[in-house]
Every structure is written in structure tokens, then in C-alpha cells.
Amino acid sequence: MPQIVFLPHPEICPEGALILAESGESVCEAALRQGVDIEHACGCACACTTCHVVVREGFDSLSDMDDLEADLLDQAWGLEVESRLSCQARVSNQDLVVEIPRYSINHAKEAN
Numbered sequence: 001m002p003q004i005v006f007l008p009h010p011e012i013c014p015e016g017a018l019i020l021a022e023s024g025e026s027v028c029e030a031a032l033r034q035g036v037d038i039e040h041a042c043g044c045a046c047a048c049t050t051c052h053v054v055v056r057e058g059f060d061s062l063s064d065m066d067d068l069e070a071d072l073l074d075q076a077w078g079l080e081v082e083s084r085l086s087c088q089a090r091v092s093n094q095d096l097v098v099e100i101p102r103y104s105i106n107h108a109k110e111a112n
Contacts, residue, residue: 001022002091002094003018003019003020003095004018004027004091004097005017005096005097006098006099007056007099007100009100009102010102012036013036017031017034017035019031019036021091022091023091024090025091026086026088027084027086027087027089027090028040028044028051028085029044029087030091038086040086042087044087045087046068046072046087046088047072049072049073049077049104050104051085051086051087052077052079052083052104053084053085053086054078054083054084054098054099055096055098056082056097056099058094058095061092061093061096065088065089066088076104078103086098
């Protein structure tokens with residue numbers, strides 16, 4: 001079972017987190033299942049950028065990015081070469097190190 005290391009994030013996981021993922025599940029699914037509360041305003045439907053993550057290690061082992069995800073990522077805050085939408089990035093059999101950006105573009109959250 002591959003491991004995903006989440007680097008510390010001041011709100012979501014201040015201490016960081018180490019979780020186990022099933023091969024074939026998305027980074028977001030694995031995180032949510034194990035208590036890492038990644039934002040996912042669209043319900044993991046690839047319709048927003050709130051679940052944006054930067055994959056610091058293991059990027060090339062993830063499932064390929066499709067055009068819709070690439071188009072959405074262009075709108076994400078803090079975009080980097082190793083950025084992915086965690087709801088679309090499927091885990092293979094390799095361990096990952098993931099950083100959750102400090103900010104996201106979540107209009108519903110900002111309205112509160």
C-alpha cells in the first residue's frame with residue numbers, strides 16, 4: 001500500500017500527516033477517508049480548484065492529467081509544475097509527498 005505524506009498546513013494538518021492509500025484511488029479520496037480534510041467544494045467532480053495540491057515527490061507515478069484538469073489548474077492559486085487536482089490524481093504503487101497550498105480559490109468559503 002503506498003503512503004502519502006502530507007506536509008504541514010497551518011489549518012488542515014498543522015503537524016503534517018502520513019496516510020495509506022489504495023492503488024487507484026485519488027489523493028483526495030485517500031486523504032478524506034483518513035481525516036485529512038482537503039477542500040473539495042465541487043464534491044470531487046473536477047469542476048473547481050479547491051483540492052489543488054503540489055506533489056513534491058512521486059509526481060510521475062500518478063495517473064495522467066486530462067485536458068479538463070489542466071484547464072482548471074490554470075486557474076488555481078500558487079500553480080506549480082507539479083500541481084494536480086487531488087480529486088483527479090490517482091495513486092499507483094509509489095509513495096507520495098504532497099503539499100496543500102496555503103490558499104485556494106473557494107468563493108463559497110469566502111462568502112462566509
